[in-house]
Amino acid sequence: MSYSVSLSELLESIGAKEGSKLSVESQDRMYTGTLMPHNDFSNGDVVILKVSSGYNVGIKISGDSAVRVLEGPVHRAGKDIAVETKDGLPNIMLIGTGGTIASYVDYRTGAVHPALSTSELVNAVPEIRETANISARVLFSIFSENMNVEHWQELAKTVAQEINGGADAVIIPHGTDTMGYTAAALSFMLGDVPKPVVLVGSQRSSDRPSSDASSNLMAAVRFCIKGNTAGVFAVMHDTLGDDSFAAHAGTRVRKMHTSRRDAFRSINAAPVAHIDREGNVKTVSAGRPITERKAVARTDMEKATVFLQYYPGMDPSLFEDIVMKSKGIVISGSGLGHVNENMISLIRKACENGSVVVATSQCLNGRTNLNVYNTGRDMLSAGAITVLDMLPETAYVKLMWALANSDDTDEAKKIMLASIAGEMSDRRTADV
Amino acid sequence: MSYSVSLSELLESIGAKEGSKLSVESQDRMYTGTLMPHNDFSNGDVVILKVSSGYNVGIKISGDSAVRVLEGPVHRAGKDIAVETKDGLPNIMLIGTGGTIASYVDYRTGAVHPALSTSELVNAVPEIRETANISARVLFSIFSENMNVEHWQELAKTVAQEINGGADAVIIPHGTDTMGYTAAALSFMLGDVPKPVVLVGSQRSSDRPSSDASSNLMAAVRFCIKGNTAGVFAVMHDTLGDDSFAAHAGTRVRKMHTSRRDAFRSINAAPVAHIDREGNVKTVSAGRPITERKAVARTDMEKATVFLQYYPGMDPSLFEDIVMKSKGIVISGSGLGHVNENMISLIRKACENGSVVVATSQCLNGRTNLNVYNTGRDMLSAGAITVLDMLPETAYVKLMWALANSDDTDEAKKIMLASIAGEMSDRRTADV
Numbered sequence: 133m134s135y136s137v138s139l140s141e142l143l144e145s146i147g148a149k150e151g152s153k154l155s156v157e158s159q160d161r162m163y164t165g166t167l168m169p170h171n172d173f174s175n176g177d178v179v180i181l182k183v184s185s186g187y188n189v190g191i192k193i194s195g196d197s198a199v200r201v202l203e204g205p206v207h208r209a210g211k212d213i214a215v216e217t218k219d220g221l222p223n224i225m226l227i228g229t230g231g232t233i234a235s236y237v238d239y240r241t242g243a244v245h246p247a248l249s250t251s252e253l254v255n256a257v258p259e260i261r262e263t264a265n266i267s268a269r270v271l272f273s274i275f276s277e278n279m280n281v282e283h284w285q286e287l288a289k290t291v292a293q294e295i296n297g298g299a300d301a302v303i304i305p306h307g308t309d310t311m312g313y314t315a316a317a318l319s320f321m322l323g324d325v326p327k328p329v330v331l332v333g334s335q336r337s338s339d340r341p342s343s344d345a346s347s348n349l350m351a352a353v354r355f356c357i358k359g360n361t362a363g364v365f366a367v368m369h370d371t372l373g374d375d376s377f378a379a380h381a382g383t384r385v386r387k388m389h390t391s392r393r394d395a396f397r398s399i400n401a402a403p404v405a406h407i408d409r410e411g412n413v414k415t416v417s418a419g420r421p422i423t424e425r426k427a428v429a430r431t432d433m434e435k436a437t438v439f440l441q442y443y444p445g446m447d448p449s450l451f452e453d454i455v456m457k458s459k460g461i462v463i464s465g466s467g468l469g470h471v472n473e474n475m476i477s478l479i480r481k482a483c484e485n486g487s488v489v490v491a492t493s494q495c496l497n498g499r500t501n502l503n504v505y506n507t508g509r510d511m512l513s514a515g516a517i518t519v520l521d522m523l524p525e526t527a528y529v530k531l532m533w534a535l536a537n538s539d540d541t542d543e544a545k546k547i548m549l550a551s552i553a554g555e556m557s558d559r560r561t562a563d564v
Numbered sequence: 565m566s567y568s569v570s571l572s573e574l575l576e577s578i579g580a581k582e583g584s585k586l587s588v589e590s591q592d593r594m595y596t597g598t599l600m601p602h603n604d605f606s607n608g609d610v611v612i613l614k615v616s617s618g619y620n621v622g623i624k625i626s627g628d629s630a631v632r633v634l635e636g637p638v639h640r641a642g643k644d645i646a647v648e649t650k651d652g653l654p655n656i657m658l659i660g661t662g663g664t665i666a667s668y669v670d671y672r673t674g675a676v677h678p679a680l681s682t683s684e685l686v687n688a689v690p691e692i693r694e695t696a697n698i699s700a701r702v703l704f705s706i707f708s709e710n711m712n713v714e715h716w717q718e719l720a721k722t723v724a725q726e727i728n729g730g731a732d733a734v735i736i737p738h739g740t741d742t743m744g745y746t747a748a749a750l751s752f753m754l755g756d757v758p759k760p761v762v763l764v765g766s767q768r769s770s771d772r773p774s775s776d777a778s779s780n781l782m783a784a785v786r787f788c789i790k791g792n793t794a795g796v797f798a799v800m801h802d803t804l805g806d807d808s809f810a811a812h813a814g815t816r817v818r819k820m821h822t823s824r825r826d827a828f829r830s831i832n833a834a835p836v837a838h839i840d841r842e843g844n845v846k847t848v849s850a851g852r853p854i855t856e857r858k859a860v861a862r863t864d865m866e867k868a869t870v871f872l873q874y875y876p877g878m879d880p881s882l883f884e885d886i887v888m889k890s891k892g893i894v895i896s897g898s899g900l901g902h903v904n905e906n907m908i909s910l911i912r913k914a915c916e917n918g919s920v921v922v923a924t925s926q927c928l929n930g931r932t933n934l935n936v937y938n939t940g941r942d943m944l945s946a947g948a949i950t951v952l953d954m955l956p957e958t959a960y961v962k963l964m965w966a967l968a969n970s971d972d973t974d975e976a977k978k979i980m981l982a983s984i985a986g987e988m989s990d991r992r993t994a995d996v
Contacts, residue, residue, distance in 0.1 A: 275902075275937060275938075275939055276898075276899075277874075277876075277897075277898050277899065277902040277903065277904050277939055278904045278905055278939070279876050280876055280877050280904070281876070281877045284876075307899075308899060309898035309899035309900075309902055310876045310898050313875065313876045314876075387898075387899065387926075387927050388927055388928065388929055389927050389929040389930040390899060390900050390901075390925050390927045390929070390930030390931055390932065390933070391900070391930050391931070391933075392929075392930065395927065395929075395930070435877060435879075437877075438882065439873060439875045439878075440872075440873075441871060441872075441873045441896065442709075443745065443871045443957065443960060444709075444711050444712055444713070444716075444742045444745045444746075445712050445713045445867060445869075445964075446871075447867075450870065450886055450889065451886070453885060454882055454883070454886065457882065464873065465709075466708070466709050466741035466742050466819075467708075467709065467739075467740060467741035467819065467822060468741075468822050468823070469822075470707075470709040470741055471709065472709050472710045472712070473709075473710050493822050494819075495819050495820055495821050495822045495827065496820065497820055497821040497822070497824075497827075498821040498822030498823050498824065498827070499822055499823070500822065501822070501823075505707060506707075507707055507709055507710070525875065528875060532877075
């Protein structure tokens, strides 16, 4: 945006554009990388290259520097790319949805936009091409806070198509804000999907020096190839360093920090596997093995489902209209899953109305149990059901799915009370 | 409930009742403790004594056993008690509210009732009397999920009264479900309270062998006496063992597990102090010292305040009525504090209507920042404010207080944007 006149002229004369691959010789050092947008925090005589490690380097250009264009810019439009395939390598399909992992910083405003194409993302991690035949398509280009039920449905259908079309694994670059919700949705919609389906995100945009985009993507690829585990997962940094990654079950994962690289955590379960920097995959618990079955996407969802966190002072009359309009209500209750005594009559009314009310806990860790205290017993007798150690957000997604994939309320409740995608530990009879 | 006939007759003949202090000699061992209700899981020839360590012991009574009544039962009614005071010891007032810490198991149903009086609780921890002059009064006897704004107000007023009446510290046995919310409410209502005000709870009822009631209470007393820190705190187990306790700032503490003893965590801050088993208090950060000022309770709260967790698929039209009826709206958003683009117009409408909308993060850990992504910038321009690393639940309580203790919306926002009880880290200008 604000190169010096001389640097600006130099870049123009050699045909260097944002996204071009350049070699730059400056002060006896040689750099090769992709030209990034200039930012206003850098001097006008500095170019920023994304080098092969994924890091960005600022290089001062003087009269002695030699700047050459090695390749033209990668086309920025989010088109599907096809690359040469190598025999014997697994075929991995990347389905882009947007998010920080596929975004860049607009240096005018400092804001991050979801605009880098998935192909650019792949190009940024050259070692991927040595381990797998990667194809990529962009399904959406949105921030994950804007993902909604229709996006989940389209995504699940596309994943099934790609698997049935020959993909050995599907990787979904996804914004981190709602990655846990999408992972849960795909887990229920895709059921016993025969291949690994891995969501991967980034807490720092991919043109930032500290971006975790490349390393998370590479770890996801390695888990797909070496994990031999079918199902829906999220692969993200496990630690603050670049040395360990975790594969989390899609129904157990939750974003537990706004910004740290290791924000994603399995709650009430261990991660499925850890992936180290050298690409070794250590599976913690034996999962479902990969098979050659067909993938089926059952994508119906009951959208008249709400999620409410209980809090002291919560006024049942204020929430009555919402609750009575909903076929499914998930309450993130206090402690073992409680609400106050005033809310119980509203729960009863909703249940009598044919709705399903599911109690979860805002503690997140541990398991709900409505048999210990009178409040809980009253909730059970009002018709609420409880789902042990299922995450509140996962229960919300599952309830939408259970209501749409059952003939009646009783069947929907039965679906809620059984673990179908690792979302819940064994039910003890006493808790039903 | 189901002693054997012979044991039942024996207990009756010597006048032993539930709550009587007994000595029991059986199989060459001598036990002294309080007779607990018999439970149906024990044989009919077993008595259960709570011994001085706080643990319950089941003792088989045979023909050879000698059972004696040492003291009659403590009166079970929840009356204020006055005990002899010793010169030189600090005066600590216990204000009972109910909860597991002051509850017992009904062995008929297996449910837990909030019925033990605070005086019984004190009697269960004899070493307390050696370290402080304890007075106790029962303000409520409810489960904490039923605590509401009026309870907070009455509690804050009572705490101020007791401090102004000579208490060197106030300890509040409280249910754990909503202890964090009450701790936040007292933090704002009592402001720069000159003495320690400590909430203490129990994850297991006090007549259970594994109860943490006594040890948490004792740790609270020690923190009051040796911590030399004024303010509102929660003292609970720090680890799974009985060897460490933490004092958490009332605005930073959150119940993060349904059942574990170490469920309570300071979020986005270190605990204020740790207390070890020997009663040593290690203060982590220098707090406000204890002074002789008067305590003031500013208890006004704006009850037209709602707490909503954002989730994908959240329908603004469903929530419009609730939002427009509320003067304060706290949203626990995704990631850095986001909602979807459809919710932004509802935020704008609420702000134009003179309401205050506060964005927090459902990640809990980390800090909100609405300047990074377009979604956040749109939320700011719609009028939302963000409160960095403040817990969503604390923000809800604070917003009720800020709205009721300000002349207009702008002043309420200013109160929200400044840390007044340690609830938020320093604000960086960029985030305002």
